[in-house]
Amino acid sequence: MVIGGGSAGLAAAVALSRSRRTVLVIDEGNPRNAKALHAHNVLGQEGTNPLDLLERGRQEARHYGARIIAGKVDVLSGSLDAGFTVTIAERSYTAERIVLATGLIDNLPPIPGLAQAWGESAIHCAYCHGWEVRDQELLVLGIGAMSSHQAMMFSQLSSKITFINHDSSALTQENRATLEALGIPVLEQSVKAVEFNDQGTLTSVLLTDNQRLNAQTLVVATQMQAQAALYESLGGSLTENPLGTFISVNEMGATDVAGIYAAGNVCNLGAMVMAAAASGTIAGAAINADLISSQLATK
Ligand SMILES: Cc1cc2nc3c(=O)[nH]c(=O)nc-3n(C[C@H](O)[C@H](O)[C@H](O)COP(=O)(O)OP(=O)(O)OC[C@H]3O[C@@H](n4cnc5c(N)ncnc54)[C@H](O)[C@@H]3O)c2cc1C
Structure with missing residues (x-):
């Protein structure tokens, strides 16, 4: 399950769907750069409208079988052993791994x-x-x-x-x-x-x-605040630097909470669109490898 469908979350969804994983993206639909008319430094898509870019990303993820639903996740519960659960619009969804790609808030x-x-x-x-x-x-x-x-x-x-x-x-x-x-x-x-x-x-x-x-x-500089309440609710703690607060991850996007990965601005306050997407691809690839290893371990 990918929570947040910006560049990071959609890239994770594509990597996972192309690996034949069952992927659900839940997205509130409020990407950080929504007010900008053009996204720059996006190789191959220079100057594209940010919302058009995400629409293309959604089409690509759906093409490989990902399901994308609109909504805000307020509660995330569970663990690696028990599985993770999200309830949204009175429906519950479960997942073996989570990608948090919820971005950040720019406090002005x-x-x-x-x-x-x-x-x-x-x-x-x-x-x-x-x-x-x-x-x-x-x-x-x-x-x-x-x-x-x-x-x-x-x-x-x-x-x-x-x-x-x-x-x-x-x-x-x-x-x-x-x-x-x-x-x-x-x-x-x-x-x-x-x-x-x-x-x-x-x-x-x-x-x-x-x-x-x-x-x-x-x-104007903003104070950046990772949208990390779901992570904290699972016992995760945030890291702080002069730019703001964020979730620490290893080089594959794994957080300190087992089974929870993070990608994009929620774990890298400085990540632009391409860096956010790259970290989503890496987290998706890491989860796929992680799932293969755990399936082998139970054989
Ligand atoms: C004004 C502005 C202009 C910018 N211009 C550029 C540019 O030209 N080029 C560039 O490379 N970068 C630009 N950026 C940076 C760019 O916005 C980020 O790199 C990018 O948005 C990060 O992607 P992300 O997927 O991590 O987060 P986001 O794009 O912010 O996506 C996060 C998504 O998660 C959703 N979400 C959050 N919480 C929940 C929840 N609980 N449940 C469900 N969904 C949730 C949000 O609604 C959002 O849709 C700009 C930023 C700003 C502020």
């Missing part, structure tokens, strides 16, 4: 208007959106360890960057030296609101001194 700083801009004019990743905003005026919201790193990455794409030191405690002397070396000015202000025109296009940010800065694009 609580600035009015920011959530509306997120994924379109408020962006986080130079590889996902950088080319599209090349040479534009970019405002980087300084809120944590990632922000000066983002300024550094986007400096390869535009020379017109301003760093707004929104959370001044987050910027170390070393960060300041990096920004200075890159010629990026630091504005000692906080952002009160993100503002739009009547068409919903980002126009400006309002600072605490009531100054307005024109803006087409705001670069």
Whole structure:
């Protein structure tokens, strides 16, 4: 059973279905990049709409026999020995192995208007959106360890960057030296609101001194939180790094809870679409090998 049908979960489903395993994917249908119009750095599918990409993935998984149902899994119970059970819409499904491919939540700083801009004019990743905003005026919201790193990455794409030191405690002397070396000015202000025109296009940010800065694009780091409640409910614990919390896995996608594998953003906060899909393929292949070994052991 694969819980989550984004790039990671669908890739796991394809690998398992092609190995003639019986596969059920349960997907709530809210992939992290749903608001983006194009997915970039996706080899062979460059610039495809993220939702179209997943529709193709679903067709490929179904082609090999995977079943995909819509819904959110709230409770996952069981163990490797007893088998795992999920109940959804009053129907129970059991599985010998689970792939958790539930992705992550991007927690934004609580600035009015920011959530509306997120994924379109408020962006986080130079590889996902950088080319599209090349040479534009970019405002980087300084809120944590990632922000000066983002300024550094986007400096390869535009020379017109301003760093707004929104959370001044987050910027170390070393960060300041990096920004200075890159010629990026630091504005000692906080952002009160993100503002739009009547068409919903980002126009400006309002600072605490009531100054307005024109803006087409705001670069913002999120605090990333793996959607891992199901894992924790089985006794799994999460790992933390400066980007956020996630499930630790070995190189084959196995977690510390026997029988539970994980793939994609739930276990790798930095994974882009191709890396998420690759980890899904690996987890699917690992489960297939694991099942062959356990079938042999019972002979
Ligand atoms: C705005 C934005 C733009 C991006 N652009 C790019 C880009 O251009 N190129 C690129 O390579 N990467 C891009 N990314 C990163 C990309 O979104 C991720 O790499 C990718 O979504 C990770 O895939 P995933 O399968 O791990 O998670 P997701 O795609 O988030 O899929 C997880 C799925 O699991 C479902 N789910 C969660 N919990 C449950 C549950 N309990 N029960 C059932 N289903 C559940 C979710 O609803 C979702 O459908 C972007 C990210 C953002 C935020």
